Amino acid sequence: GNSVTQMEGPVTLSEEAFLTINCTYTATGYPSLFWYVQYPGEGLQLLLKATKADDKGSNKGFEATYRKETTSFHLEKGSVQVSDSAVYFCALSDKGSARQLTFGSGTQLTVLP
Amino acid sequence: SAVISQKPSRDICQRGTSLTIQCQVDSQVTMMFWYRQQPGQSLTLIATANQGSEATYESGFVIDKFPISRPNLTFSTLTVSNMSPEDSSIYLCSVLMGQGTDTQYFGPGTRLTVL
Numbered sequence: 494g495n496s497v498t499q500m501e502g503p504v505t506l507s508e509e510a511f512l513t514i515n516c517t518y519t520a521t522g523y524p525s526l527f528w529y530v531q532y533p534g535e536g537l538q539l540l541l542k543a544t545k546a547d548d549k550g551s552n553k554g555f556e557a558t559y560r561k562e563t564t565s566f567h568l569e570k571g572s573v574q575v576s577d578s579a580v581y582f583c584a585l586s587d588k589g590s591a592r593q594l595t596f597g598s599g600t601q602l603t604v605l606p
Numbered sequence: 607s608a609v610i611s612q613k614p615s616r617d618i619c620q621r622g623t624s625l626t627i628q629c630q631v632d633s634q635v636t637m638m639f640w641y642r643q644q645p646g647q648s649l650t651l652i653a654t655a656n657q658g659s660e661a662t663y664e665s666g667f668v669i670d671k672f673p674i675s676r677p678n679l680t681f682s683t684l685t686v687s688n689m690s691p692e693d694s695s696i697y698l699c700s701v702l703m704g705q706g707t708d709t710q711y712f713g714p715g716t717r718l719t720v721l
Contacts, residue, residue: 525708536698537649537712539607544708582648586708592637594700594710596648 495520499583499597506573506604514568514600516557516583524585526550526559526566527594531580540568540581573604608633608701610713618719619689626685627716629699634679637702639710640672644695652697655682689720 500515518524528540528550541550546561555570566583583597609632619625629638638655653661653674661674676682686693696717700710 527709529712536612536714537700539709539711542709586710588708592702592708592710593639593651593654594649598648 495524495585495587495595497583497585497595497597500600502599503601503603506602508575508604508606509572510604512568512570512573512577512602514581514583514602516566516568516597518564518566518583518585520564520585520587520595522587523561524587526557527584527586528555528557528566528568529582529584529596531582531599533579537582573602575604575606578602578604607711608635608703610699610701610711612697612699612713612716614716615714616717616719618721620721621690623689624685624687625689625718626683627697627699627718629682629684629713631680631701633703635701635703636679636705638676638682639700640674640682640684641698641700641712642695643698643715649698652684655684655699686718689718691720694718694720 496519498517525544527542529537530540541552543550543559549558557568580599582599584594611630613628640652641649643649651664652667653663655676657676673685696715698715699713
């Protein structure tokens with residue numbers, strides 16, 4: 494079945510540091526890949542997505558590239574801010590009729606001023 | 607995307623009681639889902655809410671415990687029945703906007719505490 498393995502947290506960085514959160518996946522076929530963010534006390538917000546190999550999703554300074562050869566979708570940001578403190582979830586959708594999402598375990602990011 | 611609301615936003619309930627959570631979308635959607643997020647955990651799919659027919663449940667979730675309704679294309683309810691403290695979680699609904707998309711949008715969640 495499908496699975497998503499995400500970098501263990503929590504991650505603590507200083508403001509303006511470089512961020513990488515690793516995500517690898519196992520799936521049959523060619524899934525769509527997503528990063529969602531959950532700010533404290535809120536629901537999930539879509540951060541970015543990629544639907545095919547070599548696609549790069551980007552939003553709010555965050556980027557992730559769909560790497561089929563390494564089955565990875567690592568999240569990066571060049572300079573984090575305190576407001577980026579949240580839990581980040583990597584997820585995949587198998588594009589089948591069910592179009593269900595499989596989530597990684599989530600990574601708690603804390604950015605210190 | 608769509609505007610998705612959930613009611614209640616949070617509740618504290620007694621063991622053995624039931625709570626119904628509502629999910630309302632401001633436009634018609636093709637698919638609706640219900641997820642559970644236990645404290646400090648990731649999201650687990652409970653079921654797909656099917657319009658006009660019985661929901662499709664994932665392994666480990668049953669209709670008697672989590673009855674779901676979806677009377678139209680913009681509204682669904684999830685009931686958590688005969689609650690125990692282990693049911694304390696955030697419950698989220700999500701939607702797919704069209705036939706050709708696989709991007710799910712989530713509601714704000716309902717934070718449930720069972721005493």
